[in-house]
Amino acid sequence: MMTITRTTLGGVLTASALMTVLAAPPVRAAQPNDNPSKNARWQDFKEGMFKDRPVEMHGDAVIKLDAPARAADASVVPIAITAQFPQTPSRYIRKIYLFIDENPEPYAGSFEFTPDSGLASIETRVRVEDYTFMRVVAETNDGHLYSAVRFVKASGGCSAPVGKDDAAAEASAGSVRLQAEGKTVADKPQLVQLMVRHPNRTGMAMNQVTRLYASAYFVRKVMVSYADKPVMTADVNFSISENPNFRFYFVPHASGVLKVRVQDTKNKEFDSQVAVNTGSGSPSSTQQTSSTTP
Secondary structure, three states, X not given: OOOOEEEXXXXXXEHHHHHHHHHOOOOOOOOOOOOHHHOHHHHHHHHHXXXXXXXXXXXXXXXXXXXXXXXXXXXXXXEEEEEXXXXXXXXXXXXXXXXXXXXXXXXXXXXXXXXXXXXXXXXXXXXXXXXXXXXXXEEEOXXXXXXXXXXXXXXXXXXXXXXXXXXXXXXXXXXEEEEEOOOOOOOOOEEEEEEEOOOOEOOOOEEOOOOOEOOOEOEEEEEEEEOOEEEEEEEEOOOEOOOOEEEEEXXXXXXXXXXXXXXXXXXXXXXXXXXXXXXXXXXXXXXXXXXXXX
């Protein structure tokens, strides 16, 4: 008797197993009227990360999440996470966790802040693979947890085809630019934008030129300091879109240097810095960029 087989990424699938897969009912996509607290992936993450600590599910008085109800491009979905009070030594948001329920890796990462951050707010762009609840959890310095949730309609953001040359994209990775926006005023939160040139590959997208799947390769850590004091640290993964872009705040108490170090999954490091002059009323445009390879 001849056995019909089909090759898959995991090896070989027999004909009977293939029929079982084809006969299985389709997985139901998440819907806006679902109860976000009942999502199994979220429950697993919550139990593993926070144990028995309660999470306030209506935490909009502490943290807000803005995201499009329907994304124009699932591979570049803009989001804004906004703190509802300023950072002070006595009360501040220590860490923000980002979770996208239906992504292949739901835990998209975390962002750490200090009182010198001024505001624990951050904007970035993410990939969304399927209709999903997207949520942030803010952890305050007293250990309390507050969540904000939004539903986003998008699909294919993590597996979207790549039309670029993978080798060329990797070779050009590492350009890092810091840009302070608006007037710089001592002791006031200063908005800054960080732009990183990097393919941030998911490993799940077929290259339309080679018809092959390139391995995952993405930015995993971002460390920002001002006057040698940390103001924002991000631990992230491929859920962040190609060419990662972050907007956040820091407080310049006096003139100093804003520095960033970016690390990726090949242990490459990319550095940049910009001098900030609080006396001139505007940030300096002087910037230095360098990269190191292990």
